[in-house]
Structures are given as structure tokens and as C-alpha cells.
Amino acid sequence: MYRVLTCLTFEHDWRLVVLGGVICTLASAVTISLFHRARAAKGRSRDIWIALDAGVGGCGIWATHFIAMLAYDPGIGAGYSIPITVLSLLIAVAILAVGLAVACLDERWSTVAAGGAIVGIGVAAMHYTGMSGLELPARIIWSPGIVATSVVFGSVFGAAALVVAVGGDSIGRALAAAGLMTLAIVSHHFTGMGAITLVPDPTVVFDTLTISPLVLSFMTAVAAFAILSVALIATILDRRAKSEIHKQKMVLDTALENMSQGLCMFDADGRIVLFNERYGEMMGRSRMPLHGRLLIDVLQDLRSIGEWEGDPDEFCTGLIAEAKAGNAATRIVNRHGRSIRVVDQPMKGGGWVATFEDITEWQQAQDQISHMARHDALTNLPNRTLFREQLEKALRLARRADQLAVLCLDLDHFKEINDTLGHPIGDALLREVARRLGECVTEHDTVARLGGDEFAIVQFCSNCEPSVVSALASQVVERVAAPYEIGGHQLVIGVSIGISLAPEDGKGPDELLQKADLALYRAKADGRGTYRFFETGMDARAQARRVLERDLRLALQRDEFEVYYQPIRDLEDDRIVAFEALARWNHSLRGLIAPNNFIPVAEETGLIVPLGEIVLRKACADAAGWPDDVAVAVNLSPVQFKNPNLVTSVKAALQASALSSDRLELEITESVLLQNSEATLAVLHELRGFGVRISLDDFGTGYSSLSYLRSFPFDKIKIDRSFVTDLATRDESMAIVRAVTGLGKSLGIVTTAEGVETDAQFDLLRQEGCTQAQGYLFSPPRPAADVAKMLRPAPERSVA
Known part of the structure; x- marks a missing residue:
């Protein structure tokens, strides 16, 4: 170790040592950044990132070596063999590529550490190959112990650098990993330089293909700075782009997973490209592998377990054809008792996006609205609109032997009860009347509330006697007139009924209703609590009354x-x-x-x-x-x-x-x-x-x-x-x-x-x-x- 310190202290130019350190640090930072990109990529894209990382990292290590060699002053003139120098660069790049590839194999830290150690060995291989290309009038004697120590330093710190790097993609970890990689290169180089002892020997012959250390180091530094700067800038830009893409991907994933709708994207062949969890839940496909699968294969699997009906081939062929034609389509499917609305929207370049919306509650609300629009809110009987539709339907279905009667009903003295006892009692009375009317008719007949205290019945009777209508009218009069016990009050009302028959009195709904109204007016005029059939003279009397009413209004104006x-x-x-x-x-x-x-x-x-x-x-x-x-x-x-x-x-x-x-x-x-x-x-x-x-x-x-x-x-x-x-x-x-x-x-x-x-x-x-x-x-x-x-x-x- 003393020999290493002496070599570093007395045999190196510290200015060039610092320059080499800067280049080494820059190269390490780029290497770690590109290593992150390589691990994030898959397949061929990963191979390209590894090759780029190995090239930039190898050039950086190689440049660091020769700048440091320029800082080394052996005391005698020296040069470098061009072929061996180039070979050292190739060795550095190749072994570095192997180490990075190993570190990208899986997520285990031992595998990553092994890859880092190989990177350290690559540094050593480049160093000692480059040293073998050193030409000077002396023989080099190596210290095996120090050489081994230099290799260990490079491998240990190289393994530590990659292990730290894979722990996260934060800036702090990236700087720490870059520092460890720098330490691996620098510690190896200067330890290896301490293993050299030069013995002058004038008999050593130089290779003609040599280049002076000064020229080589200057060219290496310029090239290294250029390569590393461009690589670092590209890495920073790529890192930012990757970060922005990652953020956008997170936003997209969050949006997709928080959608109330299910979404699934298909390519032109019907292959599932993208989907969210809601899609799997709504369609009952959460436990199935979906990504990258053809829709037809998914449907065939569902059909095999009894969860799909129909022909998958025909269904998928139709979807693909509609997408190619650029046609959007909407359909309703039922899944596990829920109604799902599916909208297929074609994409440019082929394929389509399908959205899945659970419309069960909406459909129930629509059904309720439709029911309310066609039924009376108080009695739940058909209202005037639905009554007319039922009457039209009955008229269409009626044959010559069939009998169809329209009965218009008006309660007698209901208004007096409603005014004296209040609307709640009146409403309860109307509901009870509606119930009794329902008990008077058959399943083929229709009872409706037209408004206020007005009701109507369509009686449809196939191959029956005309007296059946009279029997129904008599039963209604009797049932409605029976006493009511409502809210502590005993109430008695009556009902007047007007009857028209089809086709004798008319063939259309309006004509039949009008003539039943005329008969009802006659029943009320005859004392109420009874029924009357339409007769021809009623129309003339009603016309005269309408004329009188019209003239009365005009008389007030005049x-x-x-x-x-x-x-x-x-x-x-x-x-x-x-x-x-x-x-x-x-x-x-x-x-x-x-x-x-x-x-x-x-x-x-x-x-x-x-x-x-x-x-x-x-x-x-x-x-x-x-x-x-x-x-x-x-x-x-x-x-x-x-x-x-x-x-x-x-x-x-x-x-x-x-x-x-x-x-x-x-x-x-x-x-x-x-x-x-x-x-x-x-x-x-x-x-x-x-x-x-x-x-x-x-x-x-x-x-x-x-x-x-x-x-x-x-x-x-x-x-x-x-x-x-x-x-x-x-x-x-x-x-x-x-x-x-x-x-x-x-x-x-x-x-x-x-x-x-x-x-x-x-x-x-x-x-x-x-x-x-x-x-x-x-x-x-x-x-x-x-x-x-x-x-x-x-x-x-x-x-x-």
C-alpha cells in the first residue's frame, strides 16, 4: 500500500489526475443513468441500451486510463502501441457489455452484484491491456499482490455501484452509484499503477506504430469529453422524457382504473392491447389472462365454461369488419343480471376502443319514467295515453264475432266528498274505487283512470252475447255504490256509465270515446247511478248543447x-x-x-x-x-x-x-x-x-x-x-x-x-x-x- 501512495504522490501530475477524475465521474454518471434505462426496457430495446451503455462507459473508462497515464511520469520517454491501445478499448467495451447484461437478467441483488463485479474485471482487463501497450526503454516488473488488490477493488466497488443503482431511480441513489463506480475505476487504476517497477533497458526496441502519451491523452480527453457530454445530455433528456412519460402513464393508469366505465382497446386483429379492471369486473373476466390475447380466444374460453352464448368466430369477424369500415356500434348485453351498454368506436389505423357502461339503474329509472308517463300515479291504473293505446290494440285484434265495448264512468257526488272531507279522503276513495273496478273485469279487459273522478273500461269479449256488457255495467254500478269505510267515515257514492259498442257505434278510438261520453251525459241526466248505451239521438242533443255553449261564450263577449x-x-x-x-x-x-x-x-x-x-x-x-x-x-x-x-x-x-x-x-x-x-x-x-x-x-x-x-x-x-x-x-x-x-x-x-x-x-x-x-x-x-x-x-x- 505504501508503494501505491508513493507512486500516486511523487510520480503523478495532480492536475491531470483531477482531469481524469472528472472524466471518470462523468463517465460513471452516464453509465449508471444508461443502466437504469436498460433495466426499464424490454427485449431488443434493452439490448440497444446495454450496447450504448457499454460503448459510452467503456470509452469513459478508457479515456480516464490514458489521461491518468499522461499524469504518470516514469522519468524516461514513453509511447503507446496503437494496435494494443485500440484493443484495450474494445476489451473494455466488450466486458462492460457482458457485466451490464448479467446485471439486467433479474431483480436479485446477487445477480446485479455479479454483473458489477464483471464490470470491475472489465476495468482491470482494459487497464492491464493498455499498460502492455506502453513502450519505453525499460522493463516493467509487476507486483502480483498489488495487481490482485487492484482487481478486487474494481470488482467490489463495481458490484456495490450497480446494487445501489437498482435500489431506486432517485437522484440521490444515482449520485451514490456514480460515486461508487468512479471509486471502482480510480481505485483500480492507481492501485494498479502502484504495482509497477521500471528497470531501464536500452536494448528494448519500440514498435513503429506508436503515439506519444501527450498526443494520445489530449485526443482522448477531447474525444471523451465530447462523447460523454453528448451521452450525458442525451441521458438527462431521456431521463426527463421517461419521467414525463412515467407521470403521464401514472395519470392514464389512475384515470383508467378510476373510470366508472369499463374500457378495452383492440388492435386491427382483435387482440387486446389495453384494458382496465372495471372491464374485467363488469364482463366477468377478472380471473382470465387478457393482455395480448385475441378476443376470439377469450370468448371461446368463456363459451367452454358456459358463460358465453353464440358463435365467437362470427361475433369477432363482425366487430373487426365494422372497425375496418369505420363504423361505430352500440349494443346492450346482460351479464349476471346487469345491463351493460357497449359502445365500439373505431380507431385510425385499425382496431377499436370498446367502452362498457352499467346502465341497470338508468334502465330501471327509464322504465319507471315510462311507467309513470303511461299510468295514473294515484291508482296505478293506465292513464288516458295508455288507455287509448290499449283501445287501438283491441280494435286491431277484434274480429267480426268479437264484441268490444267502451265504458266511460263518472263518480256521482264525489266532488262534494272531496270538498268537505279533504283530498286525502278523496284520494283514498279513488284508490278503493279503482280496486273494486279491477275486481269487476277479466284479464282481457282494461281499466283506466282518465283524470279526476273519471274512469274508463275497455271490455273485450270473444264470441259472447251482447248482454255481457249490460252485466258488467250492472256489476260496476252495484260494486261502486256499496258503502266505503275510509278514515273513520262511512261514504256512499254512485257511478254513472256511458257505453259505446264497436263496430256499431264507431271503428276508431276517438269516435267510440266521444259516443260513450254522450251516453254518460244521458245517464247523468236520467238521475245518475245507472248506465246508458249510446243512441243516435244523443249526438244531436249534444251538438245542440255545444252550439248553445259556444253562443253563450260569444254572448258574454258581445x-x-x-x-x-x-x-x-x-x-x-x-x-x-x-x-x-x-x-x-x-x-x-x-x-x-x-x-x-x-x-x-x-x-x-x-x-x-x-x-x-x-x-x-x-x-x-x-x-x-x-x-x-x-x-x-x-x-x-x-x-x-x-x-x-x-x-x-x-x-x-x-x-x-x-x-x-x-x-x-x-x-x-x-x-x-x-x-x-x-x-x-x-x-x-x-x-x-x-x-x-x-x-x-x-x-x-x-x-x-x-x-x-x-x-x-x-x-x-x-x-x-x-x-x-x-x-x-x-x-x-x-x-x-x-x-x-x-x-x-x-x-x-x-x-x-x-x-x-x-x-x-x-x-x-x-x-x-x-x-x-x-x-x-x-x-x-x-x-x-x-x-x-x-x-x-x-x-x-x-x-x-
């Missing part, structure tokens, strides 16, 4: 309605105290239309609300010009009481006309109080609150008249004309009139008799103490222009 007035006389003073306002329709073509012809239609269509407001405004405006002691009475329909703006309309009419509120009487019937007694009484109290008087019309014709008088203090009760007509001929009528007038006196309520037409009736009413009377005895209803004439002191009496 202001064709007038207000007539019939006087109400005080029997004690024999003078007019009020006029009852009555609507008259002066049709542009048909002249005056009787109220009993258009008022029912107006109430059914809701047109009574705007019509009632017109009568109210005109009556108030006309009454404002009468004497202050004459009032005006205006009838209010039950439909008007459902209008939330009723009180506002009354106030507006009074304000617009400047009529005193105590001169306005509003007449209501008992049916108003039936529909929602609490709300109605609240409205009546509000009207009474600002001075309007309230009169109960048609008193005595209902069932609860006396209870109404107790629940609300009416200003007036009107005795129905049916009792006045028979006043002189029937004792019962006389008794009722006497009771009503007596009741009025005891309660302080004015009593008015309607329909007075004879003097005998007038005299009897006055004798019984009736307060007021009106009728044709005094005057028929007349236009507003005749009011002044009727107010004269001696009005003319006329008998109807």
Missing part, C-alpha cells in the same frame, strides 16, 4: 245579456219595496232565450261567474237611480260561491255604482250551504259585515231549512212558488205558508211569497201575515226602462 226587473210589493203598505234582477239573453238570431235553457249550461261550464258579475254590476248601477227606499235583489248561483273573488266583486259593484250596501239583497239557495257550510257561512258573514242583506230563496224545498235559520240570521226567507200555486186548493200548502210566515214573525225575518198570480192568492197571503209578494199579478219581469212606470202609485195588476 254583451248580449240584459237585466229585467220584477217588482216585490209590501203587502201591508201595498207598495213596491224592491225589484228582483233577472238575466235575459237577447240572442242575435234566436231572440230572447228562456233562463231555464241557458242558466244550467252556464253553471255547468262555469260561465255563470262572469254572467253573474255582469248582472250584479248592471243591477247596482240601475238601482242607484231609483228611490232610496227601493232595493234590488240579485240571485247568486252555488258556482259563484266557489269563486274566491265573490266578496271583492260585490264591493266593486257597490263602489262603482255608489249604491248604498243596505239596498242590495243577495239571494242564495239551500244548495249553496250544502257544498261547504263553514266556508259559505264565513262569506255570508263577511257580506253582512258591510251592510248587504242576505235572503234564503226557495225556502221549504230542502231538508235542513230550519237548521240554516239557526246557523245564520237571514234577512229574508222566500216561500217557494210551488206552495203559493196550490195555496187556494191544497190545505197542505196553506199549512206550510202559515207555518213559514209565523216562523218569520217570531224570528223577525221578512217573508216573501214568489209566483203570486191571482187576487185570491194575494188576499190569502195578506191574511196569513206574509210580509212581501212578487209575481205576474203585479208585473212580469221588464227591462230597466220600465221600472219608472212600475213605480207609479197605482200599478196595473195583470193575471198570468
Whole structure:
């Protein structure tokens, strides 16, 4: 070891030693970096990286050797044999390639260490071969112990360098490995130089093919710096590129593995190039080898274990053909009870990418949406849309011997129950009705809810008697009319049914439904709780009603309605105290239309609300010009009481006309109080609150008249004309009139008799103490222009 230190201290130029160390360090760094690239590569690509690493590393070691030799000063002139010098370079490259190849064989550290040791032996082989090419007038005597030590140093540090390098690709480990490789080269070289003893010998003959150490070292240094610099730059750039590719690969792998969809990429031959775990899970192929396999082989394996149906050859041929043609395709497959949507998208250059999406929940949601769009949410019965489809289908399937009937159903008095007991009770009642209807029909029939309290049935009967329809209708009427126990209430409703038959009454859905509706209207007009078949005359009556409704709407727009007035006389003073306002329709073509012809239609269509407001405004405006002691009475329909703006309309009419509120009487019937007694009484109290008087019309014709008088203090009760007509001929009528007038006196309520037409009736009413009377005895209803004439002191009496 002392000999080595002496050689290094006294026989070397330290400036060149440092230069050699720099080149050695640079060469080691490049060697380790390229070694990493070689281990990361596979197959032919790895062989290329090993060859490049061996070439660059061998040149670096070789250059380090000859620069260090330039630093060595033996004290006599020397040269180098060109052939041997070149041979030393080739030996360095070859043995280094072997060592690197061994280190890349597997991941075991012992294999890597063996490869590093071979690299150290390569350094030694290059060194001693190069030394044999040294030509100087002296003989070289070697120290075997120091030579062996130099070889051990090179092998040990070379093995350590590669073992550290394979521990990771971090910068710290790369620098440590490069340092150990530098130490392996430098320690070997200077230890080997310490094994030399030169004995001068002038008889030694030089080879003619020699080159001086100075020229060789300068050329070697320049070439080494150039080669190593380029290699180092290329390595750094490659390392960065590999790092960026690695990051992108990690991002791609992360994205692929976290996709909710499965993905599989195929080349032009149908070979699996890329796939994620989700694909294997969704398609049941997680435990199968997939990468690099042909799809047809995978399908054949699945078919052999009973998990694939069909012909794999035909299936794969079709996919490949579609991809070559550039056609995208979408299909739905079922795997283990799940619905998978597969989309095949062709790629440029051949092959295709298949995405796999689990659409089970989505498909269930779509089915649910489709069901909801075609079924009633409350009863789960088919709605109008599905009912029409079923009707069309039944009509297409029906043969001549088949019987098809359409039954339109409407519940009787359902609205009153819904309004008085609330929508939850009404909804529960509708569900129960739907259940009972379902029990009445067969599996060939369809029950639907068309909306509100309207239901429909399509009855399909093959080769059966026409009486089967009547039997079904009778059963439905009976079942629906049976009492219901809902929410602690015992409810009773009825049902009206209209029936049309195919093909007698029509061949299309619209025609059959229309005629069943006409029959339903007739059933309701005949007293409800029954059924009617369509008859030819029903269409004409319905057409006439539609015309009347149309003309009624136009009349409101054209202001064709007038207000007539019939006087109400005080029997004690024999003078007019009020006029009852009555609507008259002066049709542009048909002249005056009787109220009993258009008022029912107006109430059914809701047109009574705007019509009632017109009568109210005109009556108030006309009454404002009468004497202050004459009032005006205006009838209010039950439909008007459902209008939330009723009180506002009354106030507006009074304000617009400047009529005193105590001169306005509003007449209501008992049916108003039936529909929602609490709300109605609240409205009546509000009207009474600002001075309007309230009169109960048609008193005595209902069932609860006396209870109404107790629940609300009416200003007036009107005795129905049916009792006045028979006043002189029937004792019962006389008794009722006497009771009503007596009741009025005891309660302080004015009593008015309607329909007075004879003097005998007038005299009897006055004798019984009736307060007021009106009728044709005094005057028929007349236009507003005749009011002044009727107010004269001696009005003319006329008998109807």
C-alpha cells in the first residue's frame, strides 16, 4: 500500500489526475443513468441500451486510463502501441457489455452484484491491456499482490455501484452509484499503477506504430469529453422524457382504473392491447389472462365454461369488419343480471376502443319514467295515453264475432266528498274505487283512470252475447255504490256509465270515446247511478248543447245579456219595496232565450261567474237611480260561491255604482250551504259585515231549512212558488205558508211569497201575515226602462 501512495504522490501530475477524475465521474454518471434505462426496457430495446451503455462507459473508462497515464511520469520517454491501445478499448467495451447484461437478467441483488463485479474485471482487463501497450526503454516488473488488490477493488466497488443503482431511480441513489463506480475505476487504476517497477533497458526496441502519451491523452480527453457530454445530455433528456412519460402513464393508469366505465382497446386483429379492471369486473373476466390475447380466444374460453352464448368466430369477424369500415356500434348485453351498454368506436389505423357502461339503474329509472308517463300515479291504473293505446290494440285484434265495448264512468257526488272531507279522503276513495273496478273485469279487459273522478273500461269479449256488457255495467254500478269505510267515515257514492259498442257505434278510438261520453251525459241526466248505451239521438242533443255553449261564450263577449226587473210589493203598505234582477239573453238570431235553457249550461261550464258579475254590476248601477227606499235583489248561483273573488266583486259593484250596501239583497239557495257550510257561512258573514242583506230563496224545498235559520240570521226567507200555486186548493200548502210566515214573525225575518198570480192568492197571503209578494199579478219581469212606470202609485195588476 505504501508503494501505491508513493507512486500516486511523487510520480503523478495532480492536475491531470483531477482531469481524469472528472472524466471518470462523468463517465460513471452516464453509465449508471444508461443502466437504469436498460433495466426499464424490454427485449431488443434493452439490448440497444446495454450496447450504448457499454460503448459510452467503456470509452469513459478508457479515456480516464490514458489521461491518468499522461499524469504518470516514469522519468524516461514513453509511447503507446496503437494496435494494443485500440484493443484495450474494445476489451473494455466488450466486458462492460457482458457485466451490464448479467446485471439486467433479474431483480436479485446477487445477480446485479455479479454483473458489477464483471464490470470491475472489465476495468482491470482494459487497464492491464493498455499498460502492455506502453513502450519505453525499460522493463516493467509487476507486483502480483498489488495487481490482485487492484482487481478486487474494481470488482467490489463495481458490484456495490450497480446494487445501489437498482435500489431506486432517485437522484440521490444515482449520485451514490456514480460515486461508487468512479471509486471502482480510480481505485483500480492507481492501485494498479502502484504495482509497477521500471528497470531501464536500452536494448528494448519500440514498435513503429506508436503515439506519444501527450498526443494520445489530449485526443482522448477531447474525444471523451465530447462523447460523454453528448451521452450525458442525451441521458438527462431521456431521463426527463421517461419521467414525463412515467407521470403521464401514472395519470392514464389512475384515470383508467378510476373510470366508472369499463374500457378495452383492440388492435386491427382483435387482440387486446389495453384494458382496465372495471372491464374485467363488469364482463366477468377478472380471473382470465387478457393482455395480448385475441378476443376470439377469450370468448371461446368463456363459451367452454358456459358463460358465453353464440358463435365467437362470427361475433369477432363482425366487430373487426365494422372497425375496418369505420363504423361505430352500440349494443346492450346482460351479464349476471346487469345491463351493460357497449359502445365500439373505431380507431385510425385499425382496431377499436370498446367502452362498457352499467346502465341497470338508468334502465330501471327509464322504465319507471315510462311507467309513470303511461299510468295514473294515484291508482296505478293506465292513464288516458295508455288507455287509448290499449283501445287501438283491441280494435286491431277484434274480429267480426268479437264484441268490444267502451265504458266511460263518472263518480256521482264525489266532488262534494272531496270538498268537505279533504283530498286525502278523496284520494283514498279513488284508490278503493279503482280496486273494486279491477275486481269487476277479466284479464282481457282494461281499466283506466282518465283524470279526476273519471274512469274508463275497455271490455273485450270473444264470441259472447251482447248482454255481457249490460252485466258488467250492472256489476260496476252495484260494486261502486256499496258503502266505503275510509278514515273513520262511512261514504256512499254512485257511478254513472256511458257505453259505446264497436263496430256499431264507431271503428276508431276517438269516435267510440266521444259516443260513450254522450251516453254518460244521458245517464247523468236520467238521475245518475245507472248506465246508458249510446243512441243516435244523443249526438244531436249534444251538438245542440255545444252550439248553445259556444253562443253563450260569444254572448258574454258581445254583451248580449240584459237585466229585467220584477217588482216585490209590501203587502201591508201595498207598495213596491224592491225589484228582483233577472238575466235575459237577447240572442242575435234566436231572440230572447228562456233562463231555464241557458242558466244550467252556464253553471255547468262555469260561465255563470262572469254572467253573474255582469248582472250584479248592471243591477247596482240601475238601482242607484231609483228611490232610496227601493232595493234590488240579485240571485247568486252555488258556482259563484266557489269563486274566491265573490266578496271583492260585490264591493266593486257597490263602489262603482255608489249604491248604498243596505239596498242590495243577495239571494242564495239551500244548495249553496250544502257544498261547504263553514266556508259559505264565513262569506255570508263577511257580506253582512258591510251592510248587504242576505235572503234564503226557495225556502221549504230542502231538508235542513230550519237548521240554516239557526246557523245564520237571514234577512229574508222566500216561500217557494210551488206552495203559493196550490195555496187556494191544497190545505197542505196553506199549512206550510202559515207555518213559514209565523216562523218569520217570531224570528223577525221578512217573508216573501214568489209566483203570486191571482187576487185570491194575494188576499190569502195578506191574511196569513206574509210580509212581501212578487209575481205576474203585479208585473212580469221588464227591462230597466220600465221600472219608472212600475213605480207609479197605482200599478196595473195583470193575471198570468
